[in-house]
Amino acid sequence: MHDILINWAPQETRVAVVENGAVQELHIERTLERGLVGNIYLGKVARVLPGMQSAFIEVGLERAAFLHVADLHGGGHQHGHPARSDVAVPVPIERQVFEGQTLMVQVIKDPIGTKGARLSTQISIAGRMLVFLPQDTHIGISQKIGSHETREQLRTRMQRLTATTDGTGTGGFILRTNAEDASDAELADDIAYLRKTWNAIRALGVSKPTGTLLHEDLNLAERVLRDLTNEATQSVRIDSKLQFDALKAFGETFTPGSTAKLDLYKGERPIFDLFGIEEEIARALARRVDLKSGGYLIIDQTEALTTVDVNTGGFVGARNFDDTIFKTNLEAAGAIARQLRLRNLGGIIIVDFIDMVRDEHQQAVLAEFRKQLGKDRTKTTVSGFTQLGLVEMTRKRTRESLAHMLCQPCPTCEGRGQVKTARSVCYDILREILREARQFNPKEFRVVASAAVVEMLLDEESQHLAGLSDFIGKPVSLSTEPSFSPEQYDIVLM
Template sequence: MHDILINWSPQETRVAIIENGAVQELHLERTLERGLVGNVYLGKVARVLPGMQSAFIDIGLERAAFLHVADLHTSGPHHGKGDNGNNVPPVPIEKQVFEGQTLTVQVIKDPIGTKGARLSTQISVAGRMLVFLPQDNHIGISQKIGSPEAREQLRTRMQALVGKPEEGGGGGFILRTNAEEASDSELGDDIAYLRKTWGLIRQRAVTQPAGSLLHQDLGLAERVLRDLATEQTQAIRIDSQQQFDLLKAFGTAYTPASSAKLEHYRGERPIFDLFGIEEEIARALARRVDLKSGGYLIIDQTEALTTIDVNTGGFVGARNFDDTIFKTNLEAALAIARQLRLRNLGGIIIVDFIDMVREEHQHAVLSEFRKQLARDRTKTTVSGFTQLGLVEMTRKRTRESLAHMLCQPCSTCAGRGQVKTARSVCYDILREILREARQFDPKEFRVLASASVVEMLLDEESQHLADLSAFIKKPISLSAEPALNPEQYDIVLM
C-alpha cells in the first residue's frame, strides 16, 4: 500500500509516491517546461533523409522533430508476411512523405539533450480505461488483465460497444489494466469521450496553420488520478484547495475510484516536509548514496550511459568477508532499483556489484535485483553478469532524468566534474608570461587570477615566479580577483 502526495504551485507540480514511509518515485512538471509526449501537432515536413529512412518535421518547436519510417502509419502492408510467405519490405519513407507536406503527428518521445522530439503518425488518445487508435480497427487487451478467457470476453464486449464503421462506430481501442472490472456504461462513456476528443483534433487540423498544437495530454495532477493511482493507493493528498476542487471534478467524471481517495491537505507544515521529501530530492541529486549497512553507491550519469559502483565502505557486520560482500550487494540491489525510479535514470546502465566468488551469491543478487526492478512502471531489461563481473541493463528513457530537470552543468568545469589545481593554473600563467615576453616589451606584467592561485604564486611557487621575473628582466605583480573562477586568469601588459 502507498500514499501519493501532490505539492502544487502555479509554476510547478511535484508528486511523490510514499511506501513504508520512504519515497519510491518522484514526478515533476514545470508549467513552462511541460513534457510533450502525447501532444498532437499539425507538422510540416522540413527535410526527408532517405539514407536514414527518416524525416525532420517542423511542429513549431525550437528544434525540428524526428519521424522514422517505422513510426509512419500506413493502411497498406508495412511489415509482415506476403502471400508467398516472404517478408514484405517496408515502403521507403521518400515514397510516403515529401518536403512541404503537412502531417498530423504525435510526440512519442520528449526532446532530450540535443535530440529533437520523436514523432509518430499513428495517433493515440488516452482515456481513463481505454487508449483510442482512430486510424485502426483493432481491439487490444493488456496482458496484465486476467486469463485468456477473461481477455476474450472483454474483447467481445468491446466489439459490441465500439460498433461498426458504417454505423458511425469503428476505430481501434486498447484496454488498460483498470478496464478489467469496468461496466459497459463506463466503457461506453470512455469511448464517447475519446471519439469526441478525436473529432476536435480533426476539426483543428483543417482550420489551424502548420506548427499548431492540436491536442495536449493531461497535466501531471490529472495524470496522477488517471495513471498513477491504483488499488494499492490508500490516499491522494494535495495541498491546494483550488486544484483539489478541479481534480475532484475531473476525478468524479473520469476516475471515480481514484477521486474517492483524494484529500485536501490543510496542515501547517508543507506537505513535502511530512516525509522529508525535500531532503530526499537533495540526496537524489548527489553522486554518493549511503546504504544502511555502511556500504555506499557511486552513481555517475554521462551522455552515453549511467554507471553505478557498489562499495562495502565501513560494513564489517558479517561473519566473513564473502558474507559481507553478499549482504552489501543484496542491500545495493534494492537501493539501486529505488534510485533508478527516484532519479528517473534511463538508457544503458552498468552496475558494478562487488566481486562475488560464490556462484550462488551471484544468482541470489541478480534474482533480488530483477525482483526489485519488477516494481518499476518503466520497462527494464537486465542481462546476467558479464565476464568482467558487471551487470548490464537498460531502462526505457521516456523523459529527462531528475538531475537534468533540476540542474545544469557547472559553469566553471563545463560538466567535466573537476577543475585544474591551483598549481596547474600557476604553471599555465608562468608559461603564458614567458610566451608574451618574447613578443612584447612592457614595463611590467600584471597577473589577475583567483585568490587561491595568487596565494600559491606568493607562497609555494614564489621562487619560480622570482626566477621567471629575473629571466625576462621585467617585474611581475599579482592581483586577486574574486569574480574569476579557479581556472580563469588574465595577464595585463603595463
Template sequence: MSEELLINVAPTETRVALVENGVLQEVYLERSARRGIVGNIYKGKVVRVLPGMQAAFVDIGLERAGFIHASDIAPLDEEGMESRESEVADIRALVREGQSLVVQVVKDPISSKGARLTTHLSVSARYLVYMPQTRHIGISNRIEDESERERLRELVDQASAKLAEEGQKGDGGFILRTVAEGVSEDELLRDIPFLYKLWHELEQRIRSRPQPSVIYEDLPLFMRALRDLARPYTEKIRIDSREAHGRAAEFAGKYAPEIASRLEHYPGERPLFDLYGVEEEIRKALHNKVTLKSGGYLIVEQTEAMSTIDVNTGAFVGHRNLEETIFKTNLEAATAIARQLRLRNLGGIIIIDFIDMKDPEHRRQVLRTLEKTLERDHAKTSITGVSELGLVEMTRKRTRESLGQILCEPCPVCSGRGTLKSAETVCYEIFREIIREARAYDSEKIMVLASQVVIDLLLDEESANVADLEEFIGRPIQFQVEPIYNQEQYDIVLV
C-alpha cells in the first residue's frame, strides 16, 4: 500500500488530498472565512430547553444555536469527574435556561441545523486523546491485535504514574488513537505532559472568559492532517506553500518527529493537485454518475434524508452468462462505492441498490468486498445487511458537510429539485392564470412576460390555443420576452 498526503495551501482555502496507490480517496477542505469547528470547545449559555425532545439549544456565539441531547450531558461528581448513569436523566434535571455550559462541537452546522454539542470534553495530541473528566482508558477499535492493545494500555498507566511521581498530575483518562499502534513509551510520554498542560490552560480560560466565548480551537487543517491522517505507511507529505511547510516541519519536530523526514515542499510551477489529477477527480465527484471500468455505472443521489446509490451494468455484457456479468459488475461497484463514500464524504443513512443476484454466495462475496474496502475509511461505518428488497442498508458517521455541500449550492432555478417544469406545463399554467385574471379584473388587453422558450412555444405550437383563449376572454393577449426570467417564471400584466 502506497499512500501520500498532498496539501494545497492558499490565502483563501486549504485543501488536503489523501492518495492511495495513485488514486484519490479523500479530500478535506477548509476555507479561511468559514473554518470547520468540530473539536472546538465553547463556554456557552443554555437558551432553550426542550423536554419533549430531551434536548436543549445552547448559544455558543455562532449564527445558529448549537443542539445538545440529554445523553450528551454528563453530570459531574464532587471531584469533577463524569458520573455516568445507566439511564439518561430528564433534560430539565441536567440544565436550565440561562445556565452556563462548557461544550465541545462533535458535528459541524449542516444546512439549516446548528452544531451538535456534547459535554464529554476531550483534547487531542498525536497519539492520545485526553478526557479530563473521566478516568477511562480506551483504545481505537482499528487496533485489533489484543496483545498490542494490552501493551498500549500498560504503557499509558506506567507513563501516567511516572509523571505523577514527578509532580505532573492529571486526573483524566485517555483514548489511544490508531496511529499509536507500535509506538514506544518515550513517544507516549511526549504527548501526556503536553495534554496536561493544555487542559490546565483551558481550565483557566473557562473560569475567566464570559459566555458565549471560544475556549479552545482545533489546529488548522494542514496541521490536523499531519496529526490525524499521517500513518506509518504514508510515504510522502507534499506541501505547496513554503510558509506552511515551515510551520508543518516545526510542528512535526515537536509532536511527530517520525514523519518529519517525509515532509516535502513542492515548488513546481504546475499546481500540485493538477500534477496528481486531483482537480479532475474533484470535478467528477460533483456529478451523480460514476462510470466503472467494465462499462457499468453508479448513480449517486444525495438528499437531506439519505443518500442512495444505484448500480447498473450499462454497456458491460460479459463473456459467459448474465449472472456472471451481474456478479462482476457488483464486485467492481462495491469497491467503487467505498471510494465514493470517502471521496464525497457522504454520511448518515445510505441505501445501495446492487443488481439482483440469485446466487447467495455471490451476494455474500459482494457484501464482504464492500466491508473489506470500507475498513480503510476514517469515518465509522455500519452495514446492517441486505433487506428483503435486496437493498444494502448502511450508515456512515457524519461530522462535517459533504464535498458537494461545501463546493456547491442549490440551483436558484429549480431550488435543488434537479428538474424544471417543462415549457408546455408553464404555457398551460399561463392559460389558467389569464382566465383567473380576466374574470376578476377589467382591462383592455393582457400582457404575458415570460422566458424566450415559453414565448416561442406560445407563438408557435400553442398559437391556436392562444387564439381560442383571446376569443373566450374577449381581449387581445400580447407577449414579451424577459431575458432574465428562468423557464418557470412568468408574469401576467393587465393593461
C-alpha cells in the first residue's frame, strides 16, 4: 500500500509516492517547463533528410522536431523484396513526405539537451482506461491483463461497445491494465470522451495555421488520478484547496473510483516537510547514496550512460567476506531500483556490483535486482553479468531526469567535475604572455586573474614571472578580479 502526496504552487506541482515511509517516486512539473510528450501539433515539414530517413518538422517550438520514417503512420512498408515477395520493404521517407507539407504530429519524446522533440504521425490519446488510436481500427489488450480468455472477453465487449457507441465504430483502442474490471458503462464513457476529444482536435486541425498546439496532455495533478492512483493507493493528499476542488471535479467526471481517496491537507507545516521529502530530494541529487548496512552507491550520470558503483564501505557485519559482499549487493539491488525511479534515470545504465566469487550469489543478486525493477512503471530490460562482472540494463527515457530538471552544469567546471590548479593556470598565463610578446609591443602586460592565481604568481611562481619579464624586456603587473573563476584570466596590453 502507498500514499500519494501532492504539493501544489502556481509555478510548480510536485508529487511523491510514499510506501512504508520511504519515497519511491518523485514527479515534478513546472508551469513554464511542462513536458511535451502527448502533445499534438499541426506541423510543417521543414526539411527531408533521405540519408537519415528522417524529416525536420516545424511545430512552433524553439528547435525543429524530428520525425523518423519508422514513426510514420502505417509504418511506410510496401511488399516486394528483390529476392522474396513476402518481405515488406520500407517506403523511403522522401516518397512519403515533402518540404512544405502540413502534418498532424504527436510528441513521443521530449527535447533533451540539444536534441529536438521526437515526433510520430501515429496519433494516440490516453483516457482513464483506454488509449484511443483514431487512425487505426484494431482493438489491443494489455498483456498484463489476466488470462488469454479474459483478454478475448474484453476484446469482444469492446468490439460491441465501439460499434454501438455512435454507430460508426471508427478508430481503434488499446485497453490499459486498469480496464480489466471496468463495467460496460465505464468503458462506454471513456470511448465517448476520447472520440469527443479527437473530434475537437480534428476540427482545430482544419481551421488553425501550422505550428498550432491542437491538444495537450493532462497536467501532473490530473495524471496522478488517471495513472498513479490504483487499488494499492491508500490516499491522495493535496495541500491546495483550489486544486483539491479542481481535482475532485475532474475525478468525478473521469476517475470516479479515485475521488474517495482524495484528501485535503490542512496542516500548518508544508506537506513535503512533514514527510521528510525535501531531504529526500536533496539526497536524490547527490552522487553518493548510503545503504543501511554501511555500504554505499556512487551514481554518475553522463551524456552517454549512467554508472552505478557498489561499495562495502564500513559494512563488516557478516561472518566472512563473501557473505559481506553478497549482503551488500542484495541491499544495493533494491536501493538501485529505487534510485532509478526516484531520479528518473533513463537510457543505458551500467551497474558495477562488488565482485562475487560464487555463481549462486551472482544469480541471487540478479534475481533480486529484476524483482525490484518489476515495481517500476517504466519499461526496463536487464542483461546478465558481463565477463567484467558488470550488469547492463536499459530504462526507457521519455522525460528529463530529476538532476537535469532541477540543476544545471557548474559554470566554473562546465560539468567536468574538476578545475585546473592555480599553478596550471599560472603556467597558461606565462605561455600566453610569451606568445603575445612575439606579436605585440606594448609598454606593459597586465594580468587580471582570480585571487589564488595572483597570490601564486606573487609568491611561489614569482621567480618564473620575473624571469619571463626580463626575457621579453617588459614589465608584468598583476591585478585581482574577485568575480573571476579559478580558470579565468585576462592579459591586458597597456
